[in-house]
Amino acid sequence: MKREQLRSLFRRRNNLVKNFRKIMSLIKGQHLNQGIDIPCEFDNSYWSHNFRDWLDNLKFTYLTARMTLDSHMHYFRFVDQELREVSTKLLSYCKEHYKKDYMLLRSILGIGGIVACGIICELGDLRTFNSIKHLSGYVGLIPGIHQSGDNIRNTGITKRAKRLIRRYFIEASWQAIRTDPVFQAYYCKHLGKNIKTVIVKIARKLLSIHIGVRASYMEQVI
Incomplete structure (x- = not known):
């Protein structure tokens, strides 16, 4: 039961990752539909604060397009914050309650913190x-x-x-x-x-x- 409940938190994080990627795709799709080019320095998977500010200040011909992007950005920030909080809680819990397993996994090259948590949650x-x-x-x-x-x-x-x-x-x-x-x-x-x-x-x-x-x-x- 303990492991199953931990697994539910891990899978909650993965659902948030899916939602995060989906809203990023929707925002980029809106720009393509509007014929707006994203600056080269921002055209990557990491959305810096500068890029987010650029999106917040972007001008559109019609107000409704701005409203749509504002709604997308509001949801983007919500999912981003939720994902960070759940990830932090997951890491903290595994470090505290499965410390030996976690540290063993982290000692293997290529195994990061979240991957270590995933192995602990899914493989037991x-x-x-x-x-x-x-x-x-x-x-x-x-x-x-x-x-x-x-x-x-x-x-x-x-x-x-x-x-x-x-x-x-x-x-x-x-x-x-x-x-x-x-x-x-x-x-x-x-x-x-x-x-x-x-x-x-x-x-x-x-x-x-x-x-x-x-x-x-x-x-x-x-």
């Missing part, structure tokens, strides 16, 4: 998994297989998965490539191949590292 006690293969299958980091009679073919990454946590491991893989020389070398070695396949392999390696770190910790405790 990893001792319930028999092997890395079992855990990889649960997360969805194994190939999908389609069998028809005697014919068996690989369908790419399996569709049966905990998609939310798989997405976080994929994001952690990109971060690991940027910060860890070993993962950088592995990625460069496979350039020219299917990028999605390479990233999934790196995500599986991160999962294996996490299992190794957790097992090492359990041996010290025992």
Whole structure:
């Protein structure tokens, strides 16, 4: 019950992330419809305070367009503030009540605070998994297989998965490539191949590292 309620807070955060991205798309869409170009320095996924001020002071031919943007910006700021507050509460709770697990996860390159919280919330006690293969299958980091009679073919990454946590491991893989020389070398070695396949392999390696770190910790405790 305790873990389920923590998971509900984590999923609340992810719903806010979806709403945040959606309102950003609506605001950008309004500019496209109105034929207004966003300055190059603001055309990115990070909306600085300068960009927000630019949006607040933007002039339109008709007042109704300004009213629409004001409404969008009001909702944008609400979701932004709510997302920050929920993220802070989630991090604080995991640090306090799952400190050892949280710190172990943060010790792995590519695993940030929110990703660590996600693993704690969605995977729980990893001792319930028999092997890395079992855990990889649960997360969805194994190939999908389609069998028809005697014919068996690989369908790419399996569709049966905990998609939310798989997405976080994929994001952690990109971060690991940027910060860890070993993962950088592995990625460069496979350039020219299917990028999605390479990233999934790196995500599986991160999962294996996490299992190794957790097992090492359990041996010290025992």
